[in-house]
Amino acid sequence: MRKIIECIPNFSEGTKPEVIYQIVKSIAQFSNVYILDINRDKDHNRSVVTFIGEPNSVIEAAFQATKTAAKLINLSTHKGVHPRIGATDIIPLVPIKNITYKECVKLANKLGKRIGEELKIPIYLYEKAATTTERKNLANIRSKKISGKPNFGPKKLGKSGATVVGVRNFLIAFNVNLKSNDLAAAKAIATKIRQLPSVKALGLELKSKKSVQVSMNLTNYKKTTPLQAFKAVKKEAKTLGIEILESELIGIAPKDSMPKDPKTSLLLKAFHCNQIVDFSRILINNTPRS
Structure with a gap:
């Protein structure tokens, strides 16, 4: 049975179509990944890409999209009405078919660890992947109402900010x-x-x-x-x-x-x-x- 998950990365860019094109291109290159929706908002200065597919392909696509966003988005110059802490702000994973939340949490850890180590971006795990109760709530992470260092990656922020990775229910x-x-x-x-x-x-x-x-x-x-x-x-x-x-x-x-x-x-x-x-x-x- 094919396992299917949904991934909904939110990127802190909504005014430059060419940037979002490159990010989406990073996702679309994988044959077992299917992009369902792309939403770009100028006022939020934010884009949300929704895609589904087989777990390993989805995780690889999410990593490559984060890598592209890190190259093209400078959070230090970002302005928009939507709260954010990173160029790739959040990466939620949702189980769709033939896969458990527990399996998705392992995938979130795998993705977060790789982003932290290879891209040097601080990673915070949230919702069902959170390691502490206070980190379950995304708002707590954004408002810095949490203690301790990131789950993965450096503590110091660069131009890409930090990224929050997790597993949640349908939202x-x-x-x-x-x-x-x-x-x-x-x-x-x-x-x-x-x-x-x-x-x-x-x-x-x-x-x-x-x-x-x-x-x-x-x-x-x-x-x-x-x-x-x-x-x-x-x-x-x-x-x-x-x-x-x-x-x-x-x-x-x-x-x-x-x-x-x-x-x-x-x-x-x-x-x-x-x-x-x-x-x-x-x-x-x-x-x-x-």
């Missing part, structure tokens, strides 16, 4: 953009939305769109679906006299997490079938080995 990255430039309102809505179960939310400014955004991570879609989160944002925005502009799905999501007509019911500005994980499984099963 749906879902953003709702508002017809407003009131950042305080977006932050207030995000505070309310964080009261929903398994929802992390931030209010961010989108200067290029003259808008603001409620950026969300739905860590358990069975407790809060994208539609429930969307309706909650819409309700809170309405109390402030603000309308919804559009929403964004970053990466992929399980089929049972989405409404029947996501483009209409969620006002998704862009959406394609490979973003639904069930379709991704069909894709990988119907693609012959190279």
Whole structure:
């Protein structure tokens, strides 16, 4: 049985398509890896690449992408509204088929160790790969609310910053953009939305769109679906006299997490079938080995 994992590296570059092209090229060179989604955001100054494949190929692709990012991205000159600590900021791994979390944790350690040793980038393990309770939460690592040295690599930061590698459950990255430039309102809505179960939310400014955004991570879609989160944002925005502009799905999501007509019911500005994980499984099963 073929083992399949998902990898969702986040890169701190969203304004230079040529840089992202080179990073994606580093991933696409592997025959057993399938890129499902590429999201580039100017205001976040961040790009998220979602790909799946056989474990060894995925880990090699993630390493090569990190290596390319280290050459092309200088974090010391980076500006963007999204929190970050590295050129390759995070590399989450998610088990998709015929593989356990325990196996994925071993892969995360293997990848982190290699990046740390060969690229000299500090590596912190998070979520299910974390070695201490305080490191399970990505926010703690970003805000430096942790003790001790990195899990791998040097303690000193270079121009590539640090990278966080880990294993997690399905996480749906879902953003709702508002017809407003009131950042305080977006932050207030995000505070309310964080009261929903398994929802992390931030209010961010989108200067290029003259808008603001409620950026969300739905860590358990069975407790809060994208539609429930969307309706909650819409309700809170309405109390402030603000309308919804559009929403964004970053990466992929399980089929049972989405409404029947996501483009209409969620006002998704862009959406394609490979973003639904069930379709991704069909894709990988119907693609012959190279």
